[in-house]
Amino acid sequence: MNTDLQDFSHKRFNILTGEWVLVSPHRAKRPWQGQNEAVSNEVRPAYDPSCYLCAGNTRINGEVNPDYKDVFVFTNDFAALQTDSKTFSVNNGLFKAESEQGICKVICFSPDHSKSLADMAVEDINKVVTTWQKEYVELGSNDTINYVQIFENKGAVMGCSNPHPHGQIWSQSTLPNEILKKEKEQKEYYAKNKRSLLGDYLQQEIEANERIIYTNEDFIVLTPFWAVWPFEVMIVPKKQYNNISQISNTESLAFADAISVITKAYDKLFNTSFPYSSGIHQAPTNGKDNSHWHWHMSFYPPLLRSATVKKFMVGYEMFGSPQRDITAEQAASRLRYLI
């Protein structure tokens, strides 16, 4: 292990985005005098009559949810993107804008209002995974859709307005910023080396064995070398697949197992239902050659020291670069211990 990385300020390079993160390991000792988050240790019922995501309940727009038994998908009632939105373009000197079409969906992971992914059986998580696969293919086959973003906001601190276990899928006609960055870096590496950037990275991680948290037959769960969030984690398939629709049934079960293991470890870390935003980055559905893509899922959790103290990505982070105190290696070893 390179001990300099544990002791002195440095920046680390994110091979997927081409950007840097500032790491200040010595700073983890500073006392916290700022805002504490509220912890909700409320025990939720399996069914909440006032929840607009529970089976059989009526949503704000008057629609009634079916009596669903596992996963339930519907179009977002307040979609940020719509397919029938007007097409236009502003190209007026330094004012540049383009209309954007898309489809936004909500995906309920379970009818059980009291659960989160961490509490669900692997087979039930697998039903979520196969729904993601189906949605990726279906949405992606729509002519106006060239990219499908699957994500989850978990916890009030992550802007989640309903504790019922659910995620979202926003699909759209152009590629968002983060995808453009990963597209560029992966494409350049693949063109040069004829190998997957993340595949080669996984090899290096296996040899270093400092940031790997968990491995099963088909997936590796690790804290990336360039992690930004204190307990950021990435789930990567060992084989290079461009998108989640390409993995087999066994592999999808292994993926569900990896999700189960990391979300359970998260909940143990600060003895709280651990908040995060998670998301899957994968090949665009634009019909182009996407053979450089190696899909992966990331978790960006805000908590730093306890259930109530989070890392604020503010001033310096907004105007300069993201910054962290605890190192990726320290975070990985704490999570590994909880598995």
Added chain:
Amino acid sequence: MNTDLQDFSHKRFNILTGEWVLVSPHRAKRPWQGQNEAVSNEVRPAYDPSCYLCAGNTRINGEVNPDYKDVFVFTNDFAALQTDSKTFSVNNGLFKAESEQGICKVICFSPDHSKSLADMAVEDINKVVTTWQKEYVELGSNDTINYVQIFENKGAVMGCSNPHPHGQIWSQSTLPNEILKKEKEQKEYYAKNKRSLLGDYLQQEIEANERIIYTNEDFIVLTPFWAVWPFEVMIVPKKQYNNISQISNTESLAFADAISVITKAYDKLFNTSFPYSSGIHQAPTNGKDNSHWHWHMSFYPPLLRSATVKKFMVGYEMFGSPQRDITAEQAASRLRYLI
């Protein structure tokens, strides 16, 4: 006015960073069921014996603050960057890291614990401005410092751990991500047009007259066309200066006036001490030709609907692109009304 921009989903291009923001104007109508922030309407005393920034008080490391009368600057007791930190480099395949040196300072805006910039007289804000100028020059003249980031985190919701009016200055040996982006876009434009990118942009904004909030002799306060945060604002000098040290005494007073006007309007908007992160982006101090730089100050406030409802930059925003509902034009007109 282009009404399409007020009615339909679109993305807008940020000419300074080369990135996009997704705008969904129709979505402003959705009800809010998520987390509310705590409002602190506590009236603070002018002096707080337990505050580590008040004059005469002892800080955590045992140092005693002088009996300062206006602005007071000291080196951060828990600095993320240090000048005597070890120099090293990791260049191991896909693991890339570089040590980073720097100096982090804290700048108290006033000895009066109860004040914020919005409550201070323009002449007192001007003392803060001249301190920023001095620090930019002094820090920048240090051999190891090539970039000086001046910023303020205001409010508990922005991770500010002490309500005493203060900001920070983090200066460092390499250029942070956001600066690299603005460096690239401004340089390319300047090379091609022999004019400042922001200067030309200001001309267009003056003609359009849709996003300008306030103007004085030397500065324009506006909501940029590509604003990300609901009430994001930019203060730009009319003349192209590369950095704040180049403005005259009259201009620095005009800058202080602009800061005063916008922070007062912010406080009126939701009838609360308005939280934000603000920062100044200006030319690096790397001794290179920085004639393409046009310095500016930005405010990134998180509040969206009221003192307690903020915009969450989470899931889609973290994995895709930033997204907003209320348009830049709507935000500008609401702020303009409060001046």
